[in-house]
Amino acid sequence: MTDTLNITPQSRDQPPPIVNSGLFFGRFLFSFTKLGYQAHGGSQSFSYPQLLGKNIMITGATGGIGAAIADLCTRNGARVYGIGRNAEKLDAIARRLSPQPGDFIPLKADFSKADEIKNLIQQMTQNGIKIDALINNVGILNHRYQQTADGHDLMYAVNLLNPYRLTEG
Numbered sequence: 001m002t003d004t005l006n007i008t009p010q011s012r013d014q015p016p017p018i019v020n021s022g023l024f025f026g027r028f029l030f031s032f033t034k035l036g037y038q039a040h041g042g043s044q045s046f047s048y049p050q051l052l053g054k055n056i057m058i059t060g061a062t063g064g065i066g067a068a069i070a071d072l073c074t075r076n077g078a079r080v081y082g083i084g085r086n087a088e089k090l091d092a093i094a095r096r097l098s099p100q101p102g103d104f105i106p107l108k109a110d111f112s113k114a115d116e117i118k119n120l121i122q123q124m125t126q127n128g129i130k131i132d133a134l135i136n137n138v139g140i141l142n143h144r145y146q147q148t149a150d151g152h153d154l155m156y157a158v159n160l161l162n163p164y165r166l167t168e169g
Contacts, residue, residue: 051102052077057131059111059163060138062089069135074102081131083120083138085110111138111158112148114165121169136163 056073060066061082070080074097082104084090090106097104109116124131139159146154152161 046072046076048072048076054078054132055081055130056133056135057081057083057166058135058137059083059166061106062086062093066135066137067093069137070104071097071100074100074104077101079103079105081105081107081124081129083107083109111162112154114148114150114157114162117162117165117169121166125169134167136167138163 051073054073056078058066058070058073058080061070061080062084066082066084070082070093073080079102080097082090082093084106085108087106087108090108094104094106107120109120111117140155142155148154148157150157
């Protein structure tokens, strides 16, 4: 049995496929730009009443997705423990989120340092803080090999090992 590939010539009535994709992206791509976001009314106000009074820990909370999740959680009345390695950024986020119904508690910790994660776990345990949800959002991308003080690959320590330690703690 022979399989045949049926290739039909492009009809003169239809635009070439590249034009069709251009029409698709021209129509929908704008929505994913900053101007498109603003034109469609900016951020949506999501309501999650189940977050009210919950303790949520977010790693990588100093920017991007982590800061956005912290904003959403505090808007819905959660107490957010935001972890980051930059104290100034953590404080700025805490100030920005202070009018929200929930609380943002900044916690400084560097995920490349195992002892800082162990101290963080110990501090939370000693204070009797129970975490309802942990969002492991921390991550780095290095293009060259770097080693931590513990002798681990930096990307391995930050992206996998220390988030695992925090999850288990």
